Amino acid sequence: MLIFEQGTKNRRAFMQAPRGEFSTDDFPAHLLRETTPTLPEVSELQAVRHYTKLSQKNFSIDTQFYPLGSCTMKYNPRGVHRLATYPGYLGRHPLAPDQHSQGYLQSIYELQEILKSVTGMQGISLAPMAGAQGEFAGVQMIQAYHEARGDTARSEIIVPEAAHGTNPASAVMCGYTVKSLPIADDGDVDFDALKSIVGPQTAGIMLTNPSTLGVFERRIKDVADLIHDAGGLLYYDGANLNAILGKTRPGDMGFDVMHMNLHKTFATPHGAGGPGSGPVAVAECLEPYLPVPIVVKEGEYYRLVAESERPDSIGHLSAFAGNANIMLRAYIYARMLGREGLIRAGEFATLNANYLMKRLQDAGFDLAYPERRATHEFIITMARQAKQMDITAMDFAKRLLDYDMHAPTTYFPLLIAECLLIEPTETESKEVLDKFVEVMIKIQQEAESDPDMVRNAPYTRPVRRLDDVKAARELDLVWKEPSA
Amino acid sequence: MSEVPSELKYSKSHEWVRLEDDGSVTIGITEHAQELLGDMVFVELPDLETDVNSGDECGVVESVKAASDIYAPVSGFVVAINEELSDAPEIVNSDPYGGGWIFRLKLRDDAEMSELLDADAYEEHIAD
Numbered sequence: 021m022l023i024f025e026q027g028t029k030n031r032r033a034f035m036q037a038p039r040g041e042f043s044t045d046d047f048p049a050h051l052l053r054e055t056t057p058t059l060p061e062v063s064e065l066q067a068v069r070h071y072t073k074l075s076q077k078n079f080s081i082d083t084q085f086y087p088l089g090s091c092t093m094k095y096n097p098r099g100v101h102r103l104a105t106y107p108g109y110l111g112r113h114p115l116a117p118d119q120h121s122q123g124y125l126q127s128i129y130e131l132q133e134i135l136k137s138v139t140g141m142q143g144i145s146l147a148p149m150a151g152a153q154g155e156f157a158g159v160q161m162i163q164a165y166h167e168a169r170g171d172t173a174r175s176e177i178i179v180p181e182a183a184h185g186t187n188p189a190s191a192v193m194c195g196y197t198v199k200s201l202p203i204a205d206d207g208d209v210d211f212d213a214l215k216s217i218v219g220p221q222t223a224g225i226m227l228t229n230p231s232t233l234g235v236f237e238r239r240i241k242d243v244a245d246l247i248h249d250a251g252g253l254l255y256y257d258g259a260n261l262n263a264i265l266g267k268t269r270p271g272d273m274g275f276d277v278m279h280m281n282l283h284k285t286f287a288t289p290h291g292a293g294g295p296g297s298g299p300v301a302v303a304e305c306l307e308p309y310l311p312v313p314i315v316v317k318e319g320e321y322y323r324l325v326a327e328s329e330r331p332d333s334i335g336h337l338s339a340f341a342g343n344a345n346i347m348l349r350a351y352i353y354a355r356m357l358g359r360e361g362l363i364r365a366g367e368f369a370t371l372n373a374n375y376l377m378k379r380l381q382d383a384g385f386d387l388a389y390p391e392r393r394a395t396h397e398f399i400i401t402m403a404r405q406a407k408q409m410d411i412t413a414m415d416f417a418k419r420l421l422d423y424d425m426h427a428p429t430t431y432f433p434l435l436i437a438e439c440l441l442i443e444p445t446e447t448e449s450k451e452v453l454d455k456f457v458e459v460m461i462k463i464q465q466e467a468e469s470d471p472d473m474v475r476n477a478p479y480t481r482p483v484r485r486l487d488d489v490k491a492a493r494e495l496d497l498v499w500k501e502p503s504a
Numbered sequence: 505m506s507e508v509p510s511e512l513k514y515s516k517s518h519e520w521v522r523l524e525d526d527g528s529v530t531i532g533i534t535e536h537a538q539e540l541l542g543d544m545v546f547v548e549l550p551d552l553e554t555d556v557n558s559g560d561e562c563g564v565v566e567s568v569k570a571a572s573d574i575y576a577p578v579s580g581f582v583v584a585i586n587e588e589l590s591d592a593p594e595i596v597n598s599d600p601y602g603g604g605w606i607f608r609l610k611l612r613d614d615a616e617m618s619e620l621l622d623a624d625a626y627e628e629h630i631a632d
Contacts, residue, residue, distance in 0.1 A: 431569045437540075488568045492545035493593070 023070050024499050027061035035064055058501055077482045079426045081290075085452050087376075089397045089429035089441025090184070090232060092262050092284035094369075096349075099356065100287065104348040114340040118323040124344075125322035129315040131351040132299075138354075138362065139258075139278060140271025141301035145310040146347050147337045151259065154279025154298025155190035155226075160334045161277055161302060161309040162224045162253050163194055168332065171251065174223035178247075180209050182233050182433040187226040187257060196223060203435060207235040207389045211242065218250045228257040229273065230264070230395035232433045233388065234373070234441070244274025253277065253306075261285045262445070263396035265366030266359070276303040286350035297346040308332040313341045368446035369396040372453060376444050379457045384464070388436045397443035399436050406438045411467040411474055413438040418485060419466070419477040423459045506536040506630070509601055513617060514626035515577035520601065521620055524608075528583055529617075532605040533565060533574065533596065536630045541567040544593035549585040550574075550607045556582060558616055563606060565596060578616040580609030 044052060062070070079086065086093040112124050132144045148154035159177065166174050177191035180201040188198040199217050202210040209227075225247050229237045237243070247254055256270040256278035262285045270278050282288045282297040302310060312333050313324040324341065327333055357365060377398040381387050388399035402413040417427030417440065429441040444453055467474045478484065508514070513521040518537035522530045538544070548564040556562045556576040563574035585607045589595060596604040611617070621629060 434570050489543040489545060492568055 022499055023060040023062060023067065024058070024501075026066055026070065029061060031061045031063055031066075033062070033064035033067060079421075084424055084426050085444075085448060085456060086426040087428050087442045087444050087448075087456065088426060089234070089399075089443040090259060090432070091290065091429070092259075092281075092369075092396070092443060092445055093290060093426075094262075094284075094287050094365075094445040095447040096287050096289050097353065097356065100349050100352045103352045104345055109345070109348055112344075114344070118321075122322055124348075125315050125324070127351050128341075128344075128347060129317050129322050131347055131354065132315060134351070134354045135280060135299055135301060138265065138269065139261075139280070139301045140269030141278065142271075142304045143307035143310055144299055144301040145312065145314050146297065146299045146342045147311040147313065148279065148298040148300055149338050149343055150296030151279055151281040151298035152186050152190065153337055154281075154300045155186055155255075155257065156193055157300045157311050157334060157337060158255050158277045158279055158302075159190050159194040159196070159224075159226075161300070161306045162255065163196075164309040164332065164334055165253065165306055166223055174221055174252070176217075176221045177223055177255075178214070178217060178225040178252075180227065180231065182231055182435050183226060183228060184232060184257060184259060187228075187255075191226065201225075203231075203233070207231065207233045207392055208237055208239055209243065211239055214243065214246060218246055218252070220251065222247065222250050222252040224253040224255055224276075226255040226257060227275075228260050229270075230260045230397075232260075232441070233435070234394050234396075234398040235389055235392045236263075236395055240273045248274070259284060260396065262369050263366060265369075266363030267366060270301075271303065277301070277306050282346055282350040287353045288346045288349040295343040295346050297343045297350065299342075299347075309334050311335060311337050365446045366396075369444075370394065372444040372446060372448060373397055373442070375450070376442060376453050376456065379453070380442075380460060383457055383461050385460065388439060396445070397441060399433075399439050399441050401436050402438040402440065405464075405467060409467055409471055411471055413440050415467070415474050415477065416440065416460070416463055419463045419474050420459065421478040422480045423462070425456060425459060506534065506539055507601070508534070508536070508623045508627050508630075510623040512601070513577075513620035513622060514629075515575065515620060516629060517575045517577075518630075519575060519577045521577050521617070523617065528608050528610050529578060529580070530605050530608045531574075531577060532600055534626070534630075535600045537572075538565075538597050538600050538604075541565060541572060542569045543567055544596045547589040547593045547596060547606065549587070549589065550576075550582050552582055552585050554582050555612075556580065556609070565593075565606075574606060576609070577620060578609065579612040581612070582607055583610050584608035 081093050081095055108123055112121055118125060128146065132146060136144050148157050175197055176199045177196040178199045178201050179187045179191060180203060182203050191198050202213045204210040229240055231237055244254055253276040254274055256275035258278050258280040261280055279298045279300050283290050309332055312327045312330055315322055316325050327335060373394040373396050377387060377394045380400055385400045386404055388401050402416060405411045413430050417430045420427045432441060463474065518534045520532055520534050524530060544565060544567050546566040550562040558576055558579045560576045561573040562576045565572050565574060586605050
């Protein structure tokens with residue numbers, strides 16, 4: 021039941037209401053509303069119960085194994101939360117002057133330095149409010165770079181067909197035409213196809229490495245040389261950075277610009293759509309174009325760089341300086357783990373993925389790339405089960421919920437039929453991974469003995485199988501007050 | 505096994521092409537393609553009265569699983585689009601070779617028709 025439907029006329033939560041009278045005299049008349057807004061009229065206790073119950077219906081990393089591929093659902097350490105909510109951090113006003121914000125600015129400056137060191141990049145801005153905005157900023161910088169050189173005929177961005185959907189979207193948002201790059205049978209990009217589409221019209225290429233197929237792009241050096249020789253730039257989608265922490269760096273692979281998802285690699289919370297943080301880091305040639313603000317250190321003094329000092333900057337991406345508290349969490353996480361700890365996080369993430377992959381293979385499941393080593397994630401395909409038993413990847417996914425495990429990512433990447441993209445992350449124990457294998461074997465047995473039961477799962481959740489077709493065709497997102 | 509009518513021509517990207525009596529061609533996506541995509545929720549039609557080149561992205565079919573571009577299998581001028589699909593994209597699933605047609609082209613170069621796959625070749629294409 022929606023909270024709007026629980027209300028009683030004129031019920032209020034008085035403890036939460038503003039005190040005193042407020043005048044609206046100084047508001048422009050045309051901005052004042054004539055009727056009161058339709059708000060839920062509930063007591064404080066009703067509101068608390070409603071949202072607590074909603075939270076109990078949720079799957080979350082705090083309550084369940086959550087191997088959602090490409091999302092890096094790692095544990096968010098409570099210690100990080102505790103430190104990031106120190107009053108000195110929490111109480112800082114976004115417009116507080118630099119001299120009153122030295123502790124905060126030092127933290128952000130040090131995060132900038134840590135991220136540069138992790139990625140092998142020369143410059144960085146933490147301004148983007150999410151990964152997608154980081155991508156947009158990155159492609160804008162590529163555009164600014166070409167334009168500054170008078171190189172204006174470059175109209176295409178190359179994107180592999182296995183890419184995250186945000187990559188082509190970011191390119192199109194910046195006015196580029198997307199050239200789709202096929203993937204070879206071994207999971208690497210089709211290098212011959214790449215050669216045939218690179219040219220003087222190429223502004224750049226957007227790559228995720230390791231790719232969404234859960235394999236490391238082995239010819240990355242050749243790809244970088246080919247693109248650079250044609251005058252293009254390389255964009256690194258940092259979504260899968262967790263796998264390579266401390267082992268290799270986008271800067272060393274030849275990338276010129278990248279974004280990071282702090283909520284993935286640096287363990288900040290994955291909220292329902294936010295708040296996110298998508299810092300962009302760049303090679304030297306793109307530094308002038310970085311979005312502002314950026315924290316600089318002068319002697320022992322830290323300050324925010326203004327747009328006026330960066331005439332070539334692509335500008336501001338938000339009113340202030342990014343999602344401050346998310347950046348602080350990433351900073352504290354990185355400081356808690358240190359260099360050694362971050363390297364271990366990457367090693368354990370890949371070890372867990374490879375262990376799980378091998379065990380599932382031994383249990384009879386089909387790997388998308390059996391000859392390849394997994395990175396931090398891997399793909400199994402249910403194409404055989406779909407063909408032989410009419411049991412799909414979605415059926416497995418739904419049945420997993422009954423065993424109190426979140427489903428892996430389903431039907432992405434699109435290249436692999438009936439796929440499950442599985443990413444256990446480094447924060448799960450061997451016991452949990454073994455349990456997942458056990459459950460997958462159980463579901464396979466159920467699919468053989470009682471396929472209808474599996475097709476109708478889940479049975480134990482607040483809702484059964486949803487009609488996603490109806491939901492997509494008849495979007496209904498706005499509550500309407502029932503007419504009296 | 506999906507139906508592959510023998511009187512139609514096909515592209516590798518899973519469009520079918522039917523030569524009409526007036527010399528225009530009707531284009532849709534194959535039964536195999538709609539099966540792979542699953543239940544349609546949205547069809548973005550090509551722009552009416554525009555020129556398209558063979559291989560151009562000229563529309564989108566979106567299902568609960570994926571959004572997939574529609575490519576022009578041959579070059580020509582868009583003379584008709586199936587507006588019924590805007591309200592009822594599911595016809596692409598239920599009747600891909602009939603009511604689920606997507607657009608109609610006036611051919612620019614008849615010779616391009618011979619470059620398309622015939623039913624046997626398309627069946628072979630989707631077999632692996």
